[in-house]
Amino acid sequence: MKNKMDELDRKISKVLSEWELPNGIDKNTAWQNILNTIQTDQKKLFFIKKWHWAAASIIILMLSSALFYTSIIEFESFNKEQLAINLPDGSIVNLNAASTLSYNKLLWYVNRNVTLKGEGYFKVKKGSQFIVSTKQGSVRVLGTEFNVFARKNNFNVACYKGSVEVKNNTNSIVIVKGEKTNNIINNTLIKSSLNKTSISPNWLNGVFVYSDALLADVINEIGRQYDVEFSSNESINSNTFTGEWNTKMPLEDVLEIVLLPFGLETNYKAPKLIEISSKTI
16 A cells, blocks of 8 residues: 555646746645545545435335325215225225225235224224224224214224224223223223124114213214204203204204203204204293
């Protein structure tokens, strides 16, 4: 290595001896200036290479993100509508009114994971782990039939075949055929029994059955099934409703069944806006 450096020094000295150097600059000073320039250019080159790698990484990240999000498949059911969905593995989901379901087709065969907002009845083909993610909690299965209701603070799961694991931020429980999770109490999941004659959710047939359900939740469901909105100055959150109605009934009959026991009546403020108030005597 030393011999090569000596040889390089001799060649540079020869070149410099043939140059006319500026006044006041000797060979050593000129040689040092050359070395400084080489080192500076190397640093610039290194910086450019680092910038190129950083830019390439950012581009790859952006393309990956774009590919991920453009691979999202989403289904949405509107008011007064039920929607049947066939997933890539043959699993079937029935969405109740005003619900959405989404999944990533790019990752589907690696991770069978769907996101639900609203209510859906699932018939899952046996296979790898299948997860239903909601804002309120998640459901994990391998292959079974179950219903998930996830709206606002309510997160209820009913199992009609096999078993499922239901989880929220507080705890997790396993329910089997004929069991369901009740509403969250103190953010803790509890379970109870389904009606022994239940083989699928009643809402699939347009029937809605309640036992000590919050009146506000019942009214919200009526709104979704009949595509109407309700307004009220009355405090109805403390009332609970036990009974049933079905979507084959006229809306006026349904409202009478649900509201009359509480001394409430309705008044149309617009074609799809109904006001609930105390019944006048």
